[in-house]
Amino acid sequence: MVLDRLLAFVDAPEQLVQLILEHKINTLWGRGLEYIAEPDVPTAAGLDLLEQR
Known part of the structure; x- marks a missing residue:
C-alpha cells in the first residue's frame, strides 16, 4: 500500500x-x-551456467 502511494510521486x-x-x-x-x-x-568462465541450475 505504501509503495502504491509512493508511485504517485515518481514517473x-x-x-x-x-x-x-x-x-x-x-x-x-x-x-x-x-x-x-x-x-x-x-562472471568467471562457466560460472553463470552453474548459477542458472
Missing part, C-alpha cells in the same frame, strides 16, 4: 527503486557503514 517504478536505494545508502553511511554495489564485471 516509473525504476525511479522509486533508485530513490529507495539512495535512502538506504545514506542511512548506512550515516551509521558509519559503506554500501558496496555488486561489481559490473562478467
